[in-house]
Amino acid sequence: MADLSTEFAGIKSPNPFWLASAPPTDKQYNVERAFEAGWGGVVWKTLGEDPAAVNVSSRYSATYDGFGNVAGFNNIELITDRTLEVNLREIEAVKKSWPDRALVVSLMVPCEEESWKKIVKQVEQTGADGLELNFGCPHGMPERGMGAAVGQVPEYVEMVTRWCKQYSTLPVIVKLTPNITDIRFSARAAHRGNADAVSLINTINSITGIDLDNMVARPIVDGKSTHGGYCGPAVKPIALNMVSEIARDPETKGLPISGIGGISNWRDAAEFISLGAGCVQVCTAAMIYGFRIVSEMKDGLSRWMDSKGYETLTDFQGLAIANTTDWKYLNMNYKVVASIDDEKCIGCGRCYIGCEDTSHQAIKAIAQTDGSNKFEVIEAECVGCNLCQITCPVENCITMVKQDSDKPYMNWTQDPRNPYRDAG
Incomplete structure (x- = not known):
């Protein structure tokens, strides 16, 4: 039977299925239930400085496919709305109870060296396995100079990553925003800052629909709305492309990647891994269907690997990269x-x-x-x-x-019909 165990950026877990930083990982109760269900790891919902963030009501909206299933999920929820002290205490307790599972902590604080220095040292004392720097949140936090406001500026990505590597011995994973022209620039910046890995994609700026009776977008907060973060199956093609761009970029070659974006079943996970991901993170599917979906994910991936003769995840990790080109x-x-x-x-x-x-x-x-x-x-x-x-x-x-052809391979750079073809 296939071995699903993984070691990602030095962090070990019994399988590659991690819960992403989001509502499913916002407290000890949730995380322990997730581990009981069989998840290999979690990224604890993003911690920040006190006082804690204050969320609004309501927070979610969705788009649907022709069968009524959620195709895309939109949220305007912020980072944790619980105190830092409570979160740190629960993280420490969970790690002691579940030493074999990956427990990574997501972080977002102001773009100031002392703020990052302080919080990474606090997290390190909990026994957590790693840090994930949230440079992707597209709503609420950028207005405060955090989240995507950092992730959209490569110089900031590199600077904050260096701070965290300087002040912590834990592996540092940089979570990238897709709300950018070219994802490679951010990934390269994280790499220059000595990041141990990157994770992507974070959510995409979105408005899922309009209530035409009241002329307001969803979700509705007292008759008003705002853009939120889009995730779920609808974003998977975008995520796969961005993962592949980093995986085949010579400047980030070998940089570990945690794949995120619309992963709902074992096949989705296999696709991300085939493009170089070392583990995958799931959010929307768990929110819609519950924690127990991981059983089917693990079973399906294991059976497929057995059918292909793959004994470990590394046997097929990245195999699709060579067949992805310009x-x-x-x-x-x-x-x-x-x-x-x-x-x-x-x-x-x-x-x-x-x-x-x-x-x-x-x-x-x-x-x-x-x-x-x-x-x-x-x-x-x-x-x-x-x-x-x-x-x-x-x-x-x-x-x-x-169709049978006796014509040899010829690409556009060689094609005489291309007026700008490469010389020679």
């Missing part, structure tokens, strides 16, 4: 063409409509004697864009078939 290096001579399986086709015509109205008019509708239509691909017009396959409601009815 657009300009993709093979211009590679071609696929759509193929429709008549046996599976239900005649809905969605492929035809999509291709006819918005793509390349590469599918024709052939009227049948019974009044139905048969759909055929016009291979000479098909560019292999995949739109028909995406719109088709029947699994494997439309496949993309590779």
